[in-house]
Amino acid sequence: MDESRNPRRRPGGRSARVQDAVAQAALAQLLDVGYQGLTIRGVAQAAGVAETTVYRRWPTTNHLTAAALLKLTETDNPLPDTGTLDGDLRALLTQIVALLKRPEVLRVVRSAAAIDHDEDGSVRAGKSAFFDARFADAKLIVERAIDRGEIASNTDAHLLIEALVAPSYMRALLENHPLDEELVDSSVRIVLGALQSVGIPKRADSS
Amino acid sequence: MDESRNPRRRPGGRSARVQDAVAQAALAQLLDVGYQGLTIRGVAQAAGVAETTVYRRWPTTNHLTAAALLKLTETDNPLPDTGTLDGDLRALLTQIVALLKRPEVLRVVRSAAAIDHDEDGSVRAGKSAFFDARFADAKLIVERAIDRGEIASNTDAHLLIEALVAPSYMRALLENHPLDEELVDSSVRIVLGALQSVGIPKRADSS
Structure with missing residues (x-):
């Protein structure tokens, strides 16, 4: 080169x-x-x-789809950095809900959900590429909260972000319930409530 | 007749x-x-x-699919009644994870996720029939916990059950992460932790 x-x-x-x-x-x-x-x-x-x-x-x-989804999310949705975990989680979920409400985005997510990722290594790779990258980004939110001393240092960022966003994906894909500000609010409250009481710790055997 | x-x-x-x-x-x-x-x-x-x-x-x-899914879940999965909310939520999610790991069941859930339920009233009706019935069942778990005095009487059963099961659906449909006992455990802990601290209350304007 x-x-x-x-x-x-x-x-x-x-x-x-x-x-x-x-x-x-x-x-x-x-x-x-x-x-x-x-x-x-x-x-x-x-x-x-x-x-x-x-x-x-x-x-x-599938790899192209993952690249396209990443492009879409990265372009329109810079990772929030509001100074508090509450603010960051709220901003992140608000972005995701707004994306899931766009019919053309939801069509792509539906396509991804429809494909059996156990069947085909390339599908698995493509879907992973997207979700791994998104979760890796979102983990920065958790790391900053740990650095600020807001939450325990052994917090599992993946479980936390998953708990935050999963109800919205479920409503978008399967349920007939509104994707709205109330869902954003209750999802953030549930995650913060769990962090306050029992925490969302990493497993002893995970790194 | x-x-x-x-x-x-x-x-x-x-x-x-x-x-x-x-x-x-x-x-x-x-x-x-x-x-x-x-x-x-x-x-x-x-x-x-x-x-x-x-x-x-x-x-x-779509209506037939909803009826079939209900038959499947009702037949194999009586609603847990272990005497504690922790036990009931754990048993319910264990059932759901076992169902989502069956390839033929997952294929049906993928099909449901693939369909745009805003596009077609009959799809919406069919998908709703299934999820509304399942959530209505699961609400009994929450009502019994309220009756035992384990949780606040204004607990929102739908939000609670949704927070419990959504990460498993998300892993089954979109992520490349294992649907395992650890996920069951962390999902139950997060929901119980939120109930312990901030609660999962109904909105003032919802019945």
Whole structure:
């Protein structure tokens, strides 16, 4: 790699620009034609890159879907940093509820839910890529709260964020109950209430 | 209807037997061919009743799916009554996790999640029929805990049960994290912890 020919205007240079263009193109296709209509060829053409370039990094449409979802969430939804755990959790869940209320986003989440991730390694990888990245982001909220001394240092960030967001996903996907400000409020209260009393500790055997 | 020819061996007589046969047939078909393969004609034939009889009570395959899911959950999973809220919540969630780990059950739940329930009134009715009935059952657990004086009388049973089960549904449908005993344990602890500290109260404006 000859870095001198690619001065780093942004982290990663050309590679990052390709990733960005592909994720943008995948997102545009996904919101337009849905998961069933997404193709690697179509995304490559829209992104202006070779199909082989897409295949190398995103071997399946599931990987493209994950990249597109990440693009969507990262673009519109910077990780909240309000100064308190209460504020951060409320802001994060408000973002997620707003996303889940967008029909084109919900269509993609429904597609993801419909796929059996035990059946196909690439699906598992694609779905994981999205949720792992989102949870990794959200863990920063928990780490900052630990640093501020708001919650115990052994708090399990994954369990905490999962408890916060799961009722909203369940309402979006399965229930006929409103995704509203009351749900945001009660979800935040339940998680903070658990943290206040018994805590949400990591298991002894998990790192 | 000549009730004298059909002594009530079980509540509801012939009507209840028809409902039972249809739900059984729908469940068998659903587990066998999946949601996409479910037809009213097929269910009517398997149940030994006229198609019009099925249409009258279950106008769409979504209604049949709801009936089948209820049959499945009711048959294998009597509502726990262990004498404590902790025991009941743990038993209920253990049942649900066991169901979600059965591939044929998960396939049906995935199908339900995939369908846009805002788009089609019959889908909404079908999905609601299932979740409303399940939540109505689960509320008995909460009511008994209130009667025993374990929790506040204004506890919101729906929010409580939703907080308990939602992380398991989320793992089953979207995440690549294990549906295991640890998740059951942490979900129960979070809900009980919230009840201990801030409670999970009904909104002032909800009945």
